[in-house]
Amino acid sequence: MAAVTPTPQPGKIEVGKALWEGRLAYLYILPAFLIMAFITFYPIVYQVWMAFTNFELRHLRLQNPEFVGFENFVRVLGGLPIPNYSFGRILVFNTVWTFVNVFLHVTLGILVAVALNIKNLPGKRLYRSLFIIPWALPSLVSGMVWNNMWHERFGAVNLLLQELGLPGNIRWLQETQPVINIPQIGLVLPLSFFAVLIANVWLGWPFMMSIATGALQSIPEELYEAALVDGASGWQKLWRITLPMIRPAMVPATMIGIMMTFNQFNVIYFVTGGGPLGLTQILVTQGFNLVNQQGWYGVASAFNLIVFLILAVITLITNRISRATEPYYA
Amino acid sequence: MAHIQAHTSPARRASVSAGGVMAIGWTALAILLSLGLVVLGLYVIAVRPAASDATSAVPKVAGGLVAIAAGAIILVRYSRVARAYSRERDVRVLRETMNADLVQAFLLIVLASVLFPVLWILSMSLDPRDFSRPTGLTIIPPGATLDAYARVLTNPSPNPVTFLQLLRNSLLVAAGTAALAVAVGTTAAYAFSRFNFPGRRIGMLGFVLVLMIPPGGTLAPLFVLLTAVGLRTSLVGLAIAYTSTALPFAIWNMKGFIDALPFDLEEAAMIDGCSRTQGFLRVILPLAVPGMAVTALWGFLTGWSEFILAWTFLSDPPTFTLPMVLRGMVGQYAAGTSWAMFSAMSIVMSIPAVMVFFFLQRYLVSGLAAGGVKG
Numbered sequence: 001m002a003a004v005t006p007t008p009q010p011g012k013i014e015v016g017k018a019l020w021e022g023r024l025a026y027l028y029i030l031p032a033f034l035i036m037a038f039i040t041f042y043p044i045v046y047q048v049w050m051a052f053t054n055f056e057l058r059h060l061r062l063q064n065p066e067f068v069g070f071e072n073f074v075r076v077l078g079g080l081p082i083p084n085y086s087f088g089r090i091l092v093f094n095t096v097w098t099f100v101n102v103f104l105h106v107t108l109g110i111l112v113a114v115a116l117n118i119k120n121l122p123g124k125r126l127y128r129s130l131f132i133i134p135w136a137l138p139s140l141v142s143g144m145v146w147n148n149m150w151h152e153r154f155g156a157v158n159l160l161l162q163e164l165g166l167p168g169n170i171r172w173l174q175e176t177q178p179v180i181n182i183p184q185i186g187l188v189l190p191l192s193f194f195a196v197l198i199a200n201v202w203l204g205w206p207f208m209m210s211i212a213t214g215a216l217q218s219i220p221e222e223l224y225e226a227a228l229v230d231g232a233s234g235w236q237k238l239w240r241i242t243l244p245m246i247r248p249a250m251v252p253a254t255m256i257g258i259m260m261t262f263n264q265f266n267v268i269y270f271v272t273g274g275g276p277l278g279l280t281q282i283l284v285t286q287g288f289n290l291v292n293q294q295g296w297y298g299v300a301s302a303f304n305l306i307v308f309l310i311l312a313v314i315t316l317i318t319n320r321i322s323r324a325t326e327p328y329y330a
Numbered sequence: 331m332a333h334i335q336a337h338t339s340p341a342r343r344a345s346v347s348a349g350g351v352m353a354i355g356w357t358a359l360a361i362l363l364s365l366g367l368v369v370l371g372l373y374v375i376a377v378r379p380a381a382s383d384a385t386s387a388v389p390k391v392a393g394g395l396v397a398i399a400a401g402a403i404i405l406v407r408y409s410r411v412a413r414a415y416s417r418e419r420d421v422r423v424l425r426e427t428m429n430a431d432l433v434q435a436f437l438l439i440v441l442a443s444v445l446f447p448v449l450w451i452l453s454m455s456l457d458p459r460d461f462s463r464p465t466g467l468t469i470i471p472p473g474a475t476l477d478a479y480a481r482v483l484t485n486p487s488p489n490p491v492t493f494l495q496l497l498r499n500s501l502l503v504a505a506g507t508a509a510l511a512v513a514v515g516t517t518a519a520y521a522f523s524r525f526n527f528p529g530r531r532i533g534m535l536g537f538v539l540v541l542m543i544p545p546g547g548t549l550a551p552l553f554v555l556l557t558a559v560g561l562r563t564s565l566v567g568l569a570i571a572y573t574s575t576a577l578p579f580a581i582w583n584m585k586g587f588i589d590a591l592p593f594d595l596e597e598a599a600m601i602d603g604c605s606r607t608q609g610f611l612r613v614i615l616p617l618a619v620p621g622m623a624v625t626a627l628w629g630f631l632t633g634w635s636e637f638i639l640a641w642t643f644l645s646d647p648p649t650f651t652l653p654m655v656l657r658g659m660v661g662q663y664a665a666g667t668s669w670a671m672f673s674a675m676s677i678v679m680s681i682p683a684v685m686v687f688f689f690l691q692r693y694l695v696s697g698l699a700a701g702g703v704k705g
Contacts, residue, residue, distance in 0.1 A: 015528065022526075036577055039570050040540055040575075042555075044540075046555060108440075111436075115437055116437070121433070127441065131441070133684070138631075138635035141656070145450070147660060147661075149447060153463070263544040265638060283544070284546060284547075288549065291553060297551075307544060307547065308544075308547060312542060
């Protein structure tokens with residue numbers, strides 16, 4: 001066998017030797033690989049095939065979908081016969097939704113973490129444990145509760161406005177008149193965008209606070225003492241010491257946040273259901289509807305492959321950005 | 331030394347006078363605010379609507395008393411600070427008090443916004459009114475009762491399924507897939523962490539790609555394939571679908587964890603005559619138990635509240651999971667469900683998740699942070 005020959009030889013034998021030496025590694029991977037081959041990789045490959053067929057509900061039993069080429073992709077991008085469907089608008093909305101959310105999550109998370117990092121702050125432990133609640137609750141439950149809270153007549157938000165003597169009959173989730181409308185880039189934000197944004201900020205910032213808290217606690221005290229000697233103000237300490245020191249932890253957390261928010265199914269689906277007029281639909285909720293309501297499996301496959309490509313591009317870009325802004329590992 | 335002092339003292343004096351005006355203004359504002367609170371409290375207690383009954387009068391009086399108390403505390407605090415300032419003419423006391431109170435005010439506002447939905451849902455779950463909706467905000471509604479919880483536990487859904495069946499289904503699928511994924515995933519993670527072999531890079535790339543698939547991203551093929559093999563409407567089929575995302579996640583997570591364990595330990599064991607596998611079983615595995623527990627519980631939390639696959643695949647009520655029944659309590663499916671029942675079900679479903687989360691919070695955060703920072 002190649003493995004027992006002591007002298008290294010070029011070409012095929014070396015590959016064989018490497019394979020043989022990796023035999024233990026392959027053995028360790030084998031169970032996971034077998035399972036994943038059947039239930040993860042095969043469905044993915046099957047999805048690619050389905051994307052080129054007219055697979056619909058009726059083919060579940062008859063099993064003879066026809067090959068339709070790129071028709072599904074063209075229809076997904078160009079327009080499906082669903083009311084208020086526009087791939088471009090959904091993509092623009094999804095992007096705006098992601099970046100507004102993550103910006104607010106990170107800002108609020110860092111602000112609260114910095115406030116809670118003050119020495120001998122009264123109530124620190126209580127705040128820290130209570131602030132985790134929105135993150136700890138299943139997002140599906142939070143989504144449904146927020147949907148209930150935005151109810152036009154009996155929801156908690158309108159009741160609170162009434163108690164404060166303000167007009168408490170706002171149609172948070174039904175109002176179709178857009179608040180922001182920029183047709184040049186296809187951006188339409190109805191009132192329900194702000195409702196679902198508040199819900200997602202509510203449940204999103206504690207994650208960033210936790211990451212920031214961990215990072216803040218690892219900043220050496222001497223840096224602040226040195227700054228004090230130099231007469232630095234509070235703002236200077238924040239901008240020159242605190243933020244640069246927590247950046248290595250916040251950058252990957254922000255990337256996780258971007259991916260999680262881009263695909264935040266539970267909040268969109270349960271708070272607004274994508275409405276009104278499909279204006280708050282994001283890609284994952286639309287993809288779900290294609291399978292669940294329409295039963296267009298071929299179209300849904302093409303749709304999901306396109307979404308997957310978009311996610312890959314976003315990952316690449318965020319990776320680039322995070323590496324470009326990373327002076328600490330050099 | 332002398333010139334340094336000469337340098338710093340004018341600068342300090344300048345900053346004191348700049349911030350000093352703000353601090354003095356803030357103190358005046360706080361005293362005014364406290365007086366306003368006291369007056370408001372007295373007003374609320376004194377001027378009651380004539381036809382008010384006992385149930386609406388009690389919260390009003392309580393609210394008035396709270397306002398008076400808060401006003402009194404702020405008044406005492408700031409009059410003491412103001413007196414100290416007039417005695418010593420040192421603006422630092424004012425500034426420190428202002429900064430501390432602004433931070434507290436900010437945190438209290440955040441706390442109120444965090445607790446608002448939680449208190450709302452707790453309050454509604456105690457509401458005795460069946461189908462009429464709440465008309466005002468109360469922390470404990472008049473005639474509070476645990477009736478909704480009793481109904482959720484005995485008869486959670488119009489479908490023929492008991493709460494125990496739902497609980498069992500949710501637990502089986504969530505815990506089962508998480509445990510299986512970690513058991514199979516740990517060995518694979520060990521290989522990816524410790525061995526260098528042909529195909530390693532491609533394998534890792536494959537994982538990254540699979541991890542990028544959004545929730546429900548392979549819904550269509552899984553639906554078709556599981557239907558074809560006749561498993562789609564069963565819990566086994568659902569478990570297979572869950573494992574297809576739980577396993578890559580578990581491998582990725584465990585690889586990060588094993589990467590952080592020092593290689594010296596295994597090396598020492600191998601010098602002592604352990605084989606590679608013995609090193610894995612006796613050295614790495616015991617050390618990896620916390621990582622395995624966190625990965626499994628993370629997977630459990632995901633499965634516990636998974637909705638997309640369960641809602642799409644399952645059609646037979648005895649196989650339903652808790653999120654599906656909760657979904658049935660809102661929106662177009664909610665005919666015949668009171669908000670009290672929905673609230674009670676939300677809380678019942680959240681309790682295990684929140685408990686697991688609080689118990690594991692330290693590890694979850696440190697794991698995420700370590701994994702993230704390492705890149």
